[in-house]
Amino acid sequence: MGVQTVAVPIDKYGMDIESGEHLAPRAALAVVTASQQAPTGVSLSPERRDALLGWASNANAWIIEDDYLAELQLEGRSALALAGQHRAGRVIHIGTFSKTMSPAIGVGFIIAPPLLARRLIDTATWLNAPPNIAVQAALAKFLTEGHYLRHLRRMRELYLARRNILMCGLIKSGISSCIPAALSVLVPLPTGLDDQYIARVVREINLSPAPLSPWYANSSRAKSGLLLNVANVKEASIVENCLKMRGYLGNAATLENASEKHRTAIG
Numbered sequence: 001m002g003v004q005t006v007a008v009p010i011d012k013y014g015m016d017i018e019s020g021e022h023l024a025p026r027a028a029l030a031v032v033t034a035s036q037q038a039p040t041g042v043s044l045s046p047e048r049r050d051a052l053l054g055w056a057s058n059a060n061a062w063i064i065e066d067d068y069l070a071e072l073q074l075e076g077r078s079a080l081a082l083a084g085q086h087r088a089g090r091v092i093h094i095g096t097f098s099k100t101m102s103p104a105i106g107v108g109f110i111i112a113p114p115l116l117a118r119r120l121i122d123t124a125t126w127l128n129a130p131p132n133i134a135v136q137a138a139l140a141k142f143l144t145e146g147h148y149l150r151h152l153r154r155m156r157e158l159y160l161a162r163r164n165i166l167m168c169g170l171i172k173s174g175i176s177s178c179i180p181a182a183l184s185v186l187v188p189l190p191t192g193l194d195d196q197y198i199a200r201v202v203r204e205i206n207l208s209p210a211p212l213s214p215w216y217a218n219s220s221r222a223k224s225g226l227l228l229n230v231a232n233v234k235e236a237s238i239v240e241n242c243l244k245m246r247g248y249l250g251n252a253a254t255l256e257n258a259s260e261k262h263r264t265a266i267g
């Protein structure tokens, strides 16, 4: 398609919009995970949101808001979608029920300015077969009868409790360097410890963390770490599993040091 992508750095306020403008002065499109950056979970600050929306309207550019976690913000109030803000006329909001319900239902949605509707419908027609009509009808009923909101409230509480259990398990096992990251917990690893290798070998003990380094656009700047998903944490086996994982990692001091470096890098 002739698209040239440019990676924009993030810090504790989310995407650095000024750097983005500098790195890609003629950009036509910005793709953002504004409410919870993937994978760190950092929320785009109000000032940066303003700057991003301002950039899009001045440059006649578009923003794709990939709202993959939607309302599953575990602490505080969910950040307002960019598409719901003042001056949001250049925002294409993409939502999914993959995380809030299940990837198996295969339903997502787009909220976009009406002038794009025709082209989006044409494009969607060519991409994939539409989701099963019975699933769509059941989901619509689930939403309109208010069950979805109740489900979200329950899942937020459940995932927050599971994230706390996981953090406690990690700390009890001597991995005190863990950092909450949206629906995951990040365990920063010392430079030189290959996170992709560790993620592979701990499968032998039935753990399946995701390595952090492949998330970096620029592999020479990639940091090593493990992202542990909180969704299926089981309280009964958590400490035992964390202790097993601990056996594959370096000593506590090196882990602590790696965590400090990550924190400094994110801001």
Ligand SMILES: Cc1ncc(COP(=O)(O)O)c(C=O)c1O
Pocket (backbone or CB within 6 Å): 033, 038, 066, 068, 096, 097, 098, 103, 107, 108
């Ligand atoms: C950054 C990001 N965007 C979007 C999605 C959702 O994709 P889909 O709706 O195709 O399952 C995910 C799922 O993991 C994700 O990590």
